[in-house]
Amino acid sequence: MEVFLLLVLVILVLWFGKSVSRHLLASRQEMQEVREELARLREQVNRSVVRPPVDAAAAAAQRDASAAVRAAPQEAPAPPKAPETAAPAPKFTPPPSILPPAAEKPGPAPTPIPAPPMAAFAPAAEEPAYTGPEPEKPFSFSQKIDWEKFIGENLINKLGIAILVLGIGFFVKYAIDQDWINEIGRVAIGLLAGGALVAVAHRLRQNYKAFSSVLIGGGMAVLYFTIAIAFHEYQIFSQTVAFILMTAITGFTIFLSMAYDRMELAVLALVGGFGSPFMVSTGEGNYVVLFVFILLLNAGILVLAYFKKWNLLNFIAYVFTIVLYGGWLFTRVVDTPNAPYLGALLFATLFYLVFFLITIIYNVKERQRFSGPEIMMLVSNTFLYYSAGLYVLHFVTGGRYQGLFTVALGAFNFVFAYALYRSQRVDRTLVYLLIGLVLTFLSLSAPIQLEGNYITLFWALEAVLLLWLSQKSGIQLMRYASVLVLALMLVSLCLDWMEYTVTRLPLPPALNKLFVTGVVAVASLAGTWWLLGRETPTPAQGRLLRTYRTIVGLLLVAFLYLVPLLELHHQLPLSPLSENTQTLWLGFYRYVFLLGLLLWSRRLRDPGYHNLLLGLSLLAAILYTLQLNPATVSLRNGYLFTQTETLGAYATHYLPLGALGAVLVLALVKVRRQYGWGGAWGKVSLWLISIMAVFLASTELEHTWLLVSRPSAEGQYDTLRHVHNIGFPILWGLCSFLLMMLGMSRKLKPLRIISLTLFFFTLLKLFLLDLRDMSEGGKIAAFICLGVLLLVISFMYQKLKNLILVDDSAPAENMTPLPDEK
The missing domain is CATH 1.20.58 (Methane Monooxygenase Hydroxylase; Chain G, domain 1)
Incomplete structure (x- = not known):
């Protein structure tokens, strides 16, 4: 019996489909004939011309000397009476009446009055090409709603079909309760009722398009529920047959939605299609059959999306698929032993590809812009698939292929982005969105697949590559x-x-x-x-x-x-290096780096960088006095007194010392070029560098004296006292002399002032602090040296006083910045 009913239903569907196809073909032929007839009428209007009087050429030449007018002979010389106004529309009118001549005798023909061209025979205005029916304006809340039209044409028919379906259901139920109809008859009544509604809707499709689509929706709903009841309640159909019937009903409804151009029918078919697996479900949980059916249904929506921009339909299919797949994933895969991970990944991939194409296919074909909901759907589809894929791959080979999965997804989007970018056919928003997805997955692949420093290496290369590509x-x-x-x-x-x-x-x-x-x-x-x-x-x-x-x-x-x-x-x-030696090596590295920056800064023109480097040079000098010099003293004492250090460890301090000297020299050159010696910053720099030079020379004298004399641990204090009382005054006197020589040779008054100041402090220290503790030999050496130096300086002042006075009255060129360095 079920085979017979199935055969009857198939025959009805084939008959109805053939009828619909025949009527659609006839409608297309009629429309083509109407268009051809319209084209012929337009051609006749364009070729129609006015038959002017005999002398119309002269009148036309007076109006426009450059226009060419064709003259046609008339039966009588009398001109036709000109109409007062031209007709507003291009339509054919009968020719004007011809008046008889006034007399038989020959004479000059009266001059005809030029008549304006009649609208019926005027050149036809260029008409715009046919562009089809105007699209409906989008709904706005500011528009005035015709409630009577909405209720009468829209709401009542939907309520009516719903009530009719309920009435049929109540009737069938009553007949069943009274045992009027057996099981097969009940199913037959449902199928006939649904088919009748569809047939009536098809007859009314041309004059009542909206009403017929509602009837078709009701008929399809009756068919859906009839098949479901026949399977669940009466077991007339097997599960496979019932599933095939519902699939056929769904496909037929989608076909009708395209034939009638009604999105409501497609929505009904979609809802019924997603509900079909549940209507014929037996609780076995065969996910393969379920997802194959959903995949076929979504493939139908993809075909529909190619021809129609029904975003609501795409969104409904997207939501239903997420709900069904997500519910199955959380109930049958998550925290489930021996879960079908590969099947879950396979169907997730297929769903992702289908909805990726559904979202973009129509806009790409029609070169339309993407709306916000479409972009959100595309992005959410990608990241939902990515999240599901990462979770599934976490349990496949221990997550070893998660990074490869991320790269593959980025490569897929890159292929589409590149193809669309080269075609110049689509909205740039889609191209940039795909490029953004590619960059996102490319960046995520590093932390997912790699570990530790490999992530940094990947991102370092990617940053440069992206900038180059941009x-x-x-x-x-x-x-x-x-x-x-x-x-x-x-x-x-x-x-x-x-x-x-x-x-x-x-x-x-x-x-x-x-x-x-x-x-x-x-x-x-x-x-x-x-x-x-x-x-x-x-x-x-x-x-x-x-x-x-x-x-x-x-x-x-x-x-x-x-x-x-x-x-x-x-x-x-x-x-194996000691702590103090390590400190010296670190200091040497810092000074070498600063030296490199000073050399590189010659290419920079911004004075802010130069000021920054001068400040770093000052910090480097302070660092030596506070950190490196104490480390050097510890190395020296360890080598001389405790034998815990070596001479090589002590000699290491010459590396940072030489680097610091080079830093100070370059800083001094930079100050001279940027500020000159006559300015405040130039004078301050000379003072600071002179003080640092005297300090470094004093420390090196102390180290050298101890290394040469090699005193015992008990005599260390006496040796240092001799160095401070005798060696320092002599050294400082020599430094003052050198500063004076430089100040006079370079005509730098600040250096001469520094020299005299150092001499003053040296004498003050000698007489107030050192004299009472000096030995006789020390006193002789100190006083003789200082006396000779003072006499030489005084002699030089006397000999070079003219040059010095000129220097004080007119600043030299080297006291101002160089012209090309301002």
Whole structure:
């Protein structure tokens, strides 16, 4: 019996489909004939011309000398009576009447009055091409709603079909309760009732389009519920047959929605289609059959989306699929032993591809812009699929392929983005959105698949690559992504550096992952800074680009300093060097780095950078006095008195000392070029560097005296006292003499003032502090040396007083900045 009913239903469907196809074909033929007839009428109107009187050419020539007028002969010379006004529409009118001549005798023909061209025979105005029916204006709350029309044409018919379906149901129920109809008859009544509604709707489709679509919806609903009752209550159909019947009903409803151009029918078919598995479900939980059916249903929606822009239909299908797949995933996969992970990933991939195409296919075909809901649907589809894929792959081979899955998803979006970008056919918003997804997945693949410093290495290379691609393609989104990835790379590098402090395990010098990662990060910053320097920004981007390049340059200097410093901090404590020797090596590195910055700064024109480097040079001198000099004293004493240090360890201090001397010289040159010696900053710099030079010379004299005399531990104090009482006055006197010589030869009054001041403090120290503790030999040597130096200086003042006076009255050229350095 069920086979017979199925056969009857198939025959009815085929008959109805053939009838609908026949009527649609006839309608198309009629429409084509109407269009051809309209085209012929337009052609006749365009070819129609006025038959003017005999002398119409002369009148036309007077109006427009450049116009060519064709004259046609008339039966009588009398002109027709001109109409007062031209007809407003291009329509055919009968020719004007011809008046008889006034007399038979020959004579000159009266001059006809030129008549204006009649609208019926005027050149037909160019008509716009047929563009189809005007699209309905979008609904706005500011529009005035015709409630009578809404209720009468829209609401009542839907209520009526719903009540009719309920009435049929009540009738069938009553007949069943009274045992009037057996099971097969009940199902037949339901099928006939649904088919009758569809047939009536088809007859009314041309004159009552909206009403017929409502009847079709009611008929399809009756068919759905009839098949469901026949399966569940009476077991007339098997599960497979019932499922096939509902699938056929769904496909037929989608066909009718396209034939009638009614989205409501497609929505009904979609809701019924998603409800069909539940209507014929037996509780076995066969997810393969369920998802295959949903996939076929979504494939039908994809075909429909190619022809119709029914976003509501796409959204309903999207929501139903998420609910069904998500519910199954959380109930049958999550926290379930031996879950079908591969099946879950397979169907998630297929659903993602289908809805990706559903979202973009119509807009790409019609070159339309993407709306906000469409973009949100595309983004949510991607990230929901990505989340499900990551979860499933976490349980497949221990998550080993999660990074590969991320890269594959990014590559898929990249292929579409590149193809659409090259075609120049689609909305740029879609291209940029796909590019953003590609960049996102490319950046996420590193922390997902890689560990530790490999993430930093990946992001370092990606940041430079994205900036280069943005310059080649002109896509600004890549530039913004480059900035974000560069920031992530620096954060990841700082997290990697925490391993320096967390673990103290030995690492190979320089050839370890932390140092190599730091070098690559510095190279990434350098590449970014170099690429930014090659750009020619627009006036609007100029300031922003310069600011960003300045920030990248500062970060480059900072990380270029930190990368070797952290490596030294990790390697030196693991070496056999003493703590004081390590301090000297770290100081030497700092001075060498500062020396490199001073040399590089010659290319910079911004005075702010020069002032910053001068301040760092002053800090370097203070660092030596507070940190490196005490470390040198400890090394010296350890070598001389406790034998805990070696002479080589002590000699290490000459490295930072020489580097500091070079730093001070370059800083002095920079001050001379930028400020000159006559300014306040020039004078202050001469004072500071002179004081630092005297201090360094005094410390080295102390070290050398002790190394040469090699006193015992008990005689250390007496030796130092002799150095301070005798050696320092003599050394300071020599320094004062040298400063005076430089001041006179270079015509620098500040150096001469510094020399005299140093002489004054030297004499003050000698007479107030050192004289009573000096030995006789020390007194003789100190006083003779200082006396000779003072006499020489006085003689030089007397001999060079004219030059000095000229120097004081007219500043020399070297006291002002150089012209090209201002």
